[in-house]
Amino acid sequence: MATQIYITPNGSIEEQLLIYESLSIQDSLTDRASTCNITMPYHKTTDITRFTVGSQVRVITNGTEFKFWLVKPPLKLNGLIKTIQMECLSYEAKTQKIVINESYIDKRVDYIVDDLFSKYVPWATSTGIQTATKTISIRFPDLFLWDCMEQLCTLVGYDWYLDINLDLQFFQTANNVSTYTIVENNFKRGTASFSPDASKLVNRLWIKGAKGGSLPFTQNIEVDMYYSPIPLFYTPAINDLSTITISIGGNPKTVGVQGVDEEGTYDFLINKAEKLLVPDLCPAGVGTIEYKYEYPVKILLEDEESMSTYGLFEDVLTVDTDDKTLAKEVGSRYLEKHSDPIIVGSVEPFSGVYKAGELIQVSVPSLDIDTFLVIKDVSYDTSPLNPVSIKLNLESTPRDLEQILKDMNKRLNKMEQELYGTSDDTIVEQYKLFKEKIYIPKFQDDGIEWILHDYWIIGADFIPCTDMMI
Numbered sequence: 001m002a003t004q005i006y007i008t009p010n011g012s013i014e015e016q017l018l019i020y021e022s023l024s025i026q027d028s029l030t031d032r033a034s035t036c037n038i039t040m041p042y043h044k045t046t047d048i049t050r051f052t053v054g055s056q057v058r059v060i061t062n063g064t065e066f067k068f069w070l071v072k073p074p075l076k077l078n079g080l081i082k083t084i085q086m087e088c089l090s091y092e093a094k095t096q097k098i099v100i101n102e103s104y105i106d107k108r109v110d111y112i113v114d115d116l117f118s119k120y121v122p123w124a125t126s127t128g129i130q131t132a133t134k135t136i137s138i139r140f141p142d143l144f145l146w147d148c149m150e151q152l153c154t155l156v157g158y159d160w161y162l163d164i165n166l167d168l169q170f171f172q173t174a175n176n177v178s179t180y181t182i183v184e185n186n187f188k189r190g191t192a193s194f195s196p197d198a199s200k201l202v203n204r205l206w207i208k209g210a211k212g213g214s215l216p217f218t219q220n221i222e223v224d225m226y227y228s229p230i231p232l233f234y235t236p237a238i239n240d241l242s243t244i245t246i247s248i249g250g251n252p253k254t255v256g257v258q259g260v261d262e263e264g265t266y267d268f269l270i271n272k273a274e275k276l277l278v279p280d281l282c283p284a285g286v287g288t289i290e291y292k293y294e295y296p297v298k299i300l301l302e303d304e305e306s307m308s309t310y311g312l313f314e315d316v317l318t319v320d321t322d323d324k325t326l327a328k329e330v331g332s333r334y335l336e337k338h339s340d341p342i343i344v345g346s347v348e349p350f351s352g353v354y355k356a357g358e359l360i361q362v363s364v365p366s367l368d369i370d371t372f373l374v375i376k377d378v379s380y381d382t383s384p385l386n387p388v389s390i391k392l393n394l395e396s397t398p399r400d401l402e403q404i405l406k407d408m409n410k411r412l413n414k415m416e417q418e419l420y421g422t423s424d425d426t427i428v429e430q431y432k433l434f435k436e437k438i439y440i441p442k443f444q445d446d447g448i449e450w451i452l453h454d455y456w457i458i459g460a461d462f463i464p465c466t467d468m469m470i
Helices: 091-097 109-120 145-156 304-310 324-338
Strands: 004-008 022-028 034-041 056-061 064-077 083-090 099-108 125-129 135-144 158-162 167-172 177-183 193-197 204-213 217-223 245-248 251-253 255-257 268-271 276-279 285-291 294-303 314-318 342-347 359-364 369-383 386-396 427-433 442-445 448-451 460-469
Touching (some): 064 091, 099 109, 099 145, 109 145, 109 167, 145 158, 204 324, 294 304, 314 324, 342 369
Parallel strands (some): 125 167, 294 427
Antiparallel strands (some): 056 064, 099 135, 217 285, 245 251, 245 285, 268 276, 342 386, 359 369
């Protein structure tokens, strides 16, 4: 079937682009959003001004349909023969421009995903959300929806995308298996290349950016006749206001967040940025405020088995969240993936419809490989006189870390107040990761034998290092 390209200009009807020179579609698991580049010949009578930013672009090629929105409108390229080029993105990219400010307490992950899209993405539906029963408390302080979804996917081992009907698909990665396989003679000769990659080997990982929660702290306060703001010793954790208790003259008072809650509705407002308690409806008097605060935590994850096998390889991972539990799981997934060499490769199949993030079975006896790999990138390239050229970039599948860490049931010992607020006063939490290897097919490369996969069969034995200060 010949490739078909349709464009719907803003406020107009769909029209078919009958003449083009080349079409390139890139689908990347890393970037999440697909890109589409269209090149067509330029003629002085060609009217390209109607193709404005936001126009919908629909492509049917290789037996499947793609839908994009125009990011860079057509531009003439210099040269002896002038051409016009358009750049498009899939609709997932729009979530990079949607800012979220939400908090959830003890909510299921699938509920959070549905709530986010219902509130912030009215142009999409969410009937493709699979059950994710894990209950979490999480805060999204002015984060892009894209980043929120990445965090949630990391927590439960899920993936997401918007399908051709702009319906949200949120699903378990392990269930995302391609209907196609890579076997002998169904790919272009000489295009299959697979090898172990130890360039990113890590077995001791320092995680920065996380914060821990203190025990309840009580501070004496006084409201004067001028309703002056009251400086607080620490920055209160405001993701759960029920943990903040204020009493004036023995009477409980209500509290809200300045800039979020309206003035005149609470006795006090918390100004988190400046560590202030601002009196609002509360009369003068003396009393106390009890609250929890956050302190910097650096998490140390170690894989002792990997260290004994390959030696020590350290790295530092800075996470985009201050949530300690989330930071720990993000770091654990990173460590378990890189604590052993991974298999990377590429291949160019003759046909098929593939999507980044799918698991695909690769069975090539001549290369001594028979396992599932994850599709990192897919590219489709075509022109009117040539068939569609497909290229897949593959790597080892991530292992299941649903139970890699035990729940933290012990708090760190009581910390001195002076620990909070300086870069040199970071508490270190250390976790020992351990696993047992299960034999599966191996890959031979120049006489060096590599185990392709390790399966985590037990949690983590963690040791809070309260006496280690860095």
